[in-house]
Amino acid sequence: MRKKQRLTGAERRVQLMEIGRAVFASKGYEATSIEEVAQRAGVSKPIVYEHFGAKEGLYAAIVEREMDDLVARVTASISQGTPRQRFEDAVLAFMAYVKDEPAGFAVLTRDSPTAATRRGLTRVIDDLAQRVGDVFRSEFERAGYPSKVAPIYANALLGMVTQVGHWWAAEGKSFSTENVARHVAALGWMGLRHLPKDPSPAGAKRETKRKG
Secondary structure, three states: OOOOOOOOHHHHHHHHHHHHHHHHHHHOOOOOOHHHHHHHHOOOHHHHHHHHOOHHHHHHHHHHHHHHHHHHHHHHHOOOOOHHHHHHHHHHHHHHHHHHOHHHHHHHHOOOOOOOOOOHHHHHHHHHHHHHHHHHHHHHHHHOOOHHHHHHHHHHHHHHHHHHHHHHHHHOOOOOHHHHHHHHHHHHHHHHHOOOOOOOOOOHHHHHHHHO
16 A cells, blocks of 8 residues: 655645635635644644644735735736736736636635734735836826826726626626626726826816806
8 A cells, every 4th residue: 555645844834725725715714713624634733733823824824825826917917018908917817816716816805803814805906006006107107197196096996806806706607707807907998098187076067167
């Protein structure tokens, strides 16, 4: 009979994170126990504690890894191409993550009671918005718009993509992620194309005409 190969410390850590991600995604933070993670991994509880300290440490490590993955995907997508191509590719990269890593997306979108991991996806959006905002800033300057407002649009567009990701994961899978990404990108891009340099409140011109 062949002896079971023993995992290295690094391999064991990856294994525990993969199993932990699946359990957290399906059960949520509160209902997940170290006992279950250890049992699924075929190890004792002290092994899990040795790698992560406690449930909070395991959860935090998983969230950090998922955030790094998502940020890397979107950052790579905006590294080259025309502004429109970069925007469309960023939306597609986000949607591809939702499709490829459903457990990771579920973990990021769940609330956690721990301060270190609370609002994981919000932290991702903050990071992405900063990077996407840099692209917008240069384009705003080139087009004669005030570059200081770029973060407003970066956060607004990423918020829109995140909400669409939620919807697709829950009930929109009859649409391909590519199709959804094209629609979202078109909506966002057309809005940016016709962006006024100094937006006025809706109906402002009408009110001025009436007074005249």
